[in-house]
Amino acid sequence: MTACDGRGVDVLTPTQRSLCMSRIRGRDTKPEMLIRRGLFARGFRYRLHDGTLPGRPDLVFPARRAVIFVHGCFWHAHDCALFTLPATRREFWENKLRANRERDASAITALEQGGWRVLVIWECALKGRMKRSFDEVFDECACWLADSGAETAEIQGSGQADGSHGVEPTSITDGRKRQ
Ligand SMILES: [Zn+2]
Numbered sequence: 355m356t357a358c359d360g361r362g363v364d365v366l367t368p369t370q371r372s373l374c375m376s377r378i379r380g381r382d383t384k385p386e387m388l389i390r391r392g393l394f395a396r397g398f399r400y401r402l403h404d405g406t407l408p409g410r411p412d413l414v415f416p417a418r419r420a421v422i423f424v425h426g427c428f429w430h431a432h433d434c435a436l437f438t439l440p441a442t443r444r445e446f447w448e449n450k451l452r453a454n455r456e457r458d459a460s461a462i463t464a465l466e467q468g469g470w471r472v473l474v475i476w477e478c479a480l481k482g483r484m485k486r487s488f489d490e491v492f493d494e495c496a497c498w499l500a501d502s503g504a505e506t507a508e509i510q511g512s513g514q515a516d517g518s519h520g521v522e523p524t525s526i527t528d529g530r531k532r533q
Pocket residue numbers: 427432433434435436437476477478479510511
C-alpha cells in the first residue's frame with residue numbers, strides 16, 4: 355500500500371501529524387514537551403490546549419480538576435532574567451505584554467472559580483541561567499498534580515531577581531505547601 359492508493363495522500367502517522375500541526379500553530383514549546391512526555395511516562399493522562407476552558411490551558415487533567423500552563427517568560431512578561439522589554443517600541447510592547455498578563459490573571463481567576471486548580475510552569479524553570487534541574491521541576495509538578503489538596507501554584511527558575519522591567523507583574527497565589 356502506498357500513499358497514492360486512491361484513499362488519500364495522508365501519509366503522516368497521527369503522531370507526526372499532531373507534531374506537524376503543533377509546529378504550524380506554534381504551540382508545543384520545548385519545555386512543555388519535556389514536561390508532557392515525563393508526565394505521560396509516569397501515567398498521567400491529559401487533554402491538550404482545551405479551548406473550552408479559560409486561557410486554553412496547555413494541559414488539562416479533568417479527573418484531578420487541575421490544569422497546567424507552560425508560560426514563555428517573554429510573552430507572559432515574567433519578572434525574571436529571561437525577560438527583557440524590547441528597546442524599541444517600548445510603549446507598544448508594554449501595552450501588549452501587560453494585556454497578556456491581565457489575560458493570564460483573569461483566566462486563572464475564572465478557572466479557580468470553576469473549581470480548577472492551576473499550575474504555571476515558567477520557561478525559566480527549565481531554560482536559561484536560572485534553570486533548575488529538570489528532575490526537580492518535574493517532581494514538583496508531579497507532586498502538585500498528585501496532591502488533590504494542592505492549590506494554584508507556580509514553578510519558576512531559581513533565585514529570581516527583583517528586576518524591574520516596566521510591566522506591572524500580576525501575582526498569583528503560591529499555594530505550594532513546601533518551599
Ligand atoms: Zn521566567
